[in-house]
Amino acid sequence: xxxxxxxxxxxxxxxxxxxxxxxxxxxTAFLLIMVASxxxxxxxxxxxxxxxxxxxxxxxxxxxxxxxxxxxxxxxFDSTWTIHDSIEINKKGDTTWIKRAEKLFRxxxxxxxxxxxxxxxxxxxxxxxxxxxxxxxxNTEFRFSETIDKELEFGYPVRDFLNDEELLYxxxxxxxxxxxxxxxxSLKYKALRDSVDFKTENWxxxxxxSEWIGEFTKLTIGKAGSDMSIxxxxxxxxxxxxxxxxxxxxxxxxxxxxxLLRQFIGENNALKFKTEADSAVNIVTKKIxxxxxxxxxxxxxPGKIIGSNGFIDxxxxxxxxxxxxxxxxxPYVMWAESxxxxxxxxxxxxxxxxxVITGVVVRRIKKx
Numbered sequence: 555x556x557x558x559x560x561x562x563x564x565x566x567x568x569x570x571x572x573x574x575x576x577x578x579x580x581x582t583a584f585l586l587i588m589v590a591s592x593x594x595x596x597x598x599x600x601x602x603x604x605x606x607x608x609x610x611x612x613x614x615x616x617x618x619x620x621x622x623x624x625x626x627x628x629x630x631f632d633s634t635w636t637i638h639d640s641i642e643i644n645k646k647g648d649t650t651w652i653k654r655a656e657k658l659f660r661x662x663x664x665x666x667x668x669x670x671x672x673x674x675x676x677x678x679x680x681x682x683x684x685x686x687x688x689x690x691x692x693n694t695e696f697r698f699s700e701t702i703d704k705e706l707e708f709g710y711p712v713r714d715f716l717n718d719e720e721l722l723y724x725x726x727x728x729x730x731x732x733x734x735x736x737x738x739x740s741l742k743y744k745a746l747r748d749s750v751d752f753k754t755e756n757w758x759x760x761x762x763x764s765e766w767i768g769e770f771t772k773l774t775i776g777k778a779g780s781d782m783s784i785x786x787x788x789x790x791x792x793x794x795x796x797x798x799x800x801x802x803x804x805x806x807x808x809x810x811x812x813x814l815l816r817q818f819i820g821e822n823n824a825l826k827f828k829t830e831a832d833s834a835v836n837i838v839t840k841k842i843x844x845x846x847x848x849x850x851x852x853x854x855x856p857g858k859i860i861g862s863n864g865f866i867d868x869x870x871x872x873x874x875x876x877x878x879x880x881x882x883x884x885p886y887v888m889w890a891e892s893x894x895x896x897x898x899x900x901x902x903x904x905x906x907x908x909x910v911i912t913g914v915v916v917r918r919i920k921k922x
Contacts, residue, residue, distance in 0.1 A: 593619070594626040594675065595653070597849040600871070603698045605856045605894065607685050609665060613655040620651040628849035628876075630672040631655040661685065662698075675847045679703070679881075691899050696855050699889035702881040705841050708768030709761040709883030715753045724750055727850065727865055727875040754879070761883055762838065763794050770834040774827055782823060794818050809835075846878040857894035864890060 595617035602610040613631055615622060631637075635655040642650045659665050665683040672681075680703035688695045713721055723731065723746055734743040771784040780786060787794075797817050801808050808814045815831055816824040824831075851874045853864065864872035872890050880886040 593617075593621055593623070594628060594847040595622060597628045598852060599629050599849060600852040600854065601683075601698060601700075602854045603685065603696065603856065605687075605694070605696070607661050607687060609659045609662065609683075609685070609698075611657055611659055611665065615653045615655075617651050617653075618649075622651075622653050624673060625675055626847065627674045628676055628847045630668050630674045630677075631657070675845070678844060679846060689896075690893075691896065692903070693893040693895055694857075695860070695891060695893045696857065697889065697891045698853055698855060699887055700851055700853075701888075702876065702886040704881050704884050704886075705844055705878070706761055706765045706883050708764045710757065710764065711884050712754065712757055712879075712882075715757040716750065720746065720750050720753065723747070724754070725875070725880065727867075727873055729867075730865060759795055759798070760791070762842070763791055763798070764788070765838045765841065766834050767791065767794075769837045770827075770831055773830040773833055778823065778827065782819065782827075787819075790818070844878060848875065848877050850875050851888055853888070853890045855890055855892035857892040859890060859892050862890035864888060 595615040597613065597615045600612045600614075602612070604610070613629055613635075615627070635657040637656075638654045640652045640654075642652060644650075659668075662683040662685040669681045669683070682701045682703075684697075684699045684701065686697040688697075712724065716724055723734075723743075726734075731743075731747075734740070735747070737743070767787045768784060771778075771782065771787060774782055797814060798805065801814060805814070812824055812828060815828065818824075819827070852867070853862075853872045859872070862872050864874050867873040874888040876886070876888075
């Protein structure tokens with residue numbers, strides 16, 4: 555099966571943000587294309603974290619139409635937020651509608667309550683904000699994070715398939731990728747992009763097969779023999795992937811007719827557990843077909859940044875893109891840490907040190 559054929563079947567790409575968005579129908583471990591429109595605005599959520607643990611949360615949404623339906627909004631907000639609407643017109647006369655919303659949350663728990671009561675487009679995704687403040691005498695350290703729970707139970711981490719450079723490219727925001735693609739090293743990054751595309755296709759294929767095996771064995775546990783245990787089927791995972799790849803464009807009919815299932819688990823088991831096999835397909839389909847709309851997250855912390863897994867945007871603010879690829883097989887954690895010097899602690903320590911030194915000097919003088 556060619557890369558193009560597999561992409562056509564899976565509908566899974568590194569970047570989902572296209573006007574004719576592809577969704578997918580899983581057939582065992584493979585998917586068929588479906589097309590759906592998307593009207594979501596370009597959205598950036600910025601968390602301004604304050605020393606007391608409160609967070610000012612700002613959402614900026616931009617759209618080419620004056621269209622901000624709740625069903626297309628990526629993050630929750632309501633009438634308790636301060637909301638401003640405006641427009642921008644560029645030199646070509648194109649109009650961009652902008653909606654900005656802002657609210658002060660007393661703590662991260664209030665943000666989590668907002669997520670819990672979410673009715674926006676991404677309400678089915680489990681998201682969690684966290685804040686930690688640590689006193690270390692000379693400095694006070696702060697940590698803020700946003701975590702999105704994983705979708706697949708039996709998938710593989712993408713880092714098992716990509717090297718460090720490829721991982722950096724994989725997680726890079728789209729604006730960063732575009733700059734690389736049109737820069738002086740465009741040929742180098744084209745090769746890098748192609749490599750990431752190829753390897754993530756393999757990652758996706760293995761994830762889907764693994765997830766189907768996991769769900770199938772949960773449905774047949776206690777009813778099937780040892781040759782149908784998850785351990786036995788996982789050992790044959792690569793074999794199943796080869797069967798899928800060799801089937802190429804005939805996947806749908808081969809699965810419907812039971813041919814693929816018979817090749818994988820044998821004729822007797824295929825006849826006996828066809829219902830469970832189809833049910834596993836449906837379960838995995840719901841996990842893969844999560845209707846997620848992308849957005850970006852930014853974090854601003856007090857003091858000096860001492861650690862983060864984010865990128866620095868043009869405003870020198872930490873930035874993360876949020877895409878369904880990123881939390882497919884493992885939780886996606888966006889985190890940053892900073893420190894603020896405790897000046898009073900430095901002053902107290904300096905005074906104490908002077909006092910000790912002075913005492914030592916006075917003693918020596920008296921002894922002399």
